[in-house]
Amino acid sequence: MIKKYLSSPGIPHTGFDTYVEPFFGAGAMMIYVHENCPDVKKFVINDVNPYLIGIYNAIKNDVDNFTGRMNDLESQYLPLKRDGSEEIATLALEGEEWSNKEVILERKFDSERKSFYKELLKEYITDWKKWDSTTESATLYFLMKTGFNGIWQKTEESGDRFATPAGLLNQKDRVYDYDNVMKWHSFLQKVDIHCGDWLDCMNKISPTEKSFLFADPPYRDSFTSYEQDFGDEEHSKLINFCEKFSKNNTVFLCNRDDGGDFFSSRVNDLSISKYDVTYTAGRRQDKKKNLSKLESRRKVLEKKKAMNEKKRKALEDRATLFEKKNKKISGLENKRSALEEKREELQLKLKEVNAEIKKMTNNQNFEAKKATEVLLHNFSERKE
Numbered sequence: 257m258i259k260k261y262l263s264s265p266g267i268p269h270t271g272f273d274t275y276v277e278p279f280f281g282a283g284a285m286m287i288y289v290h291e292n293c294p295d296v297k298k299f300v301i302n303d304v305n306p307y308l309i310g311i312y313n314a315i316k317n318d319v320d321n322f323t324g325r326m327n328d329l330e331s332q333y334l335p336l337k338r339d340g341s342e343e344i345a346t347l348a349l350e351g352e353e354w355s356n357k358e359v360i361l362e363r364k365f366d367s368e369r370k371s372f373y374k375e376l377l378k379e380y381i382t383d384w385k386k387w388d389s390t391t392e393s394a395t396l397y398f399l400m401k402t403g404f405n406g407i408w409q410k411t412e413e414s415g416d417r418f419a420t421p422a423g424l425l426n427q428k429d430r431v432y433d434y435d436n437v438m439k440w441h442s443f444l445q446k447v448d449i450h451c452g453d454w455l456d457c458m459n460k461i462s463p464t465e466k467s468f469l470f471a472d473p474p475y476r477d478s479f480t481s482y483e484q485d486f487g488d489e490e491h492s493k494l495i496n497f498c499e500k501f502s503k504n505n506t507v508f509l510c511n512r513d514d515g516g517d518f519f520s521s522r523v524n525d526l527s528i529s530k531y532d533v534t535y536t537a538g539r540r541q542d543k544k545k546n547l548s549k550l551e552s553r554r555k556v557l558e559k560k561k562a563m564n565e566k567k568r569k570a571l572e573d574r575a576t577l578f579e580k581k582n583k584k585i586s587g588l589e590n591k592r593s594a595l596e597e598k599r600e601e602l603q604l605k606l607k608e609v610n611a612e613i614k615k616m617t618n619n620q621n622f623e624a625k626k627a628t629e630v631l632l633h634n635f636s637e638r639k640e
């Protein structure tokens with residue numbers, strides 16, 4: 257895009273000594289100005305996103321620790337495998353009728369790199385307070401380099417912190433460009449870094465009359481890759497500001513053309529140039545590649561669907577088996593309590609019989625004693 261702006265209307269290389277970029281993002285234009293506009297002595301950048309600005313501050317003021325953290329994460333990450341592994345688990349179900357039944361369960365695991373990314377992202381979202389600001393910013397930079405390119409996704413858990421899912425994770429020898437970071441480090445020494453709303457920044461810096469204002473706000477009516485709210489009222493305010501500011505300064509204001517007259521009806525003395533562009537979210541467009549990607553994605557989804565069907569069937573089978581087992585168990589339970597009752601009954605009877613036996617034995621002994629006594633008596637009677 258910058259190339260298109262440069263070719264037409266082109267950027268004047270002289271006539272300003274200050275460069276201001278209040279919606280900085282990745283700051284593509286500033287580098288061009290830095291390298292091609294020798295009169296510029298002062299650079300001012302601003303963005304409302306404190307995490308992005310944190311990265312620039314860390315690179316400017318603490319680059320050794322910043323690259324140290326990057327190198328550390330990079331050396332942990334690069335040796336990890338990129339491909340996910342699959343495990344096939346055979347689960348033999350138990351049960352009389354089911355002794356021969358086997359269910360194949362397939363499980364897909366995240367690749368080592370993906371697990372690493374997910375763990376780091378989780379740490380970044382939930383456990384970042386343990387880090388100093390440079391470690392936190394370098395971690396974010398690492399995640400942005402390995403995450404899904406160009407998107408700042410947030411989640412309920414992350415609040416306004418970066419929570420973009422992993423990207424392709426196909427880095428070969430390096431995750432980031434050390435020399436480029438060092439180039440930014442030396443360049444940022446000339447730069448005043450601000451963090452906040454664009455208008456607050458403009459009011460604070462009160463630029464000279466020889467400034468170049470490059471304003472590249474979130475696009476109108478777009479899903480913004482930076483997830484900031486910037487409505488029509490804000491856009492109108494910015495256009496008005498640029499219009500006034502352009503009287504004594506150079507101004508570039510970029511946005512997306514929605515085909516209506518939103519911009520043309522507001523620009524007054526500003527001129528409009530239009531360019532054809534193709535937006536891609538995250539990855540370069542390559543129709544063939546995209547098609548084959550979609551095709552293989554379809555196949556993967558179909559495979560997953562079949563696998564889920566298999567799993568569902570297996571779970572249903574298990575449920576039926578458990579139901580049967582349950583029925584059997586409750587039958588046995590009933591039997592057990594009936595037997596339990598019988599046992600108690602028999603125990604009572606046994607007690608009664610024992611008591612009877614005891615009674616009878618006592619009577620017999622009594623009779624026997626009596627008989628002996630009689631005999632003895634008779635015997636002694638005879639003796640006399």
Ligand SMILES: C[S@@+](CC[C@H](N)C(=O)[O-])C[C@H]1O[C@@H](n2cnc3c(N)ncnc32)[C@H](O)[C@@H]1O
Pocket residue numbers: 278279280281282283284285302303304305452453454455472473474475482484485486
């Ligand atoms: C389209 S991007 C800028 C792209 C940038 N030119 C580049 O090369 O990457 C818009 C930027 O504006 C920032 N932004 C959104 N609302 C803002 C506001 N009210 N004040 C300042 N910056 C804001 C976003 O955080 C985002 O970085």
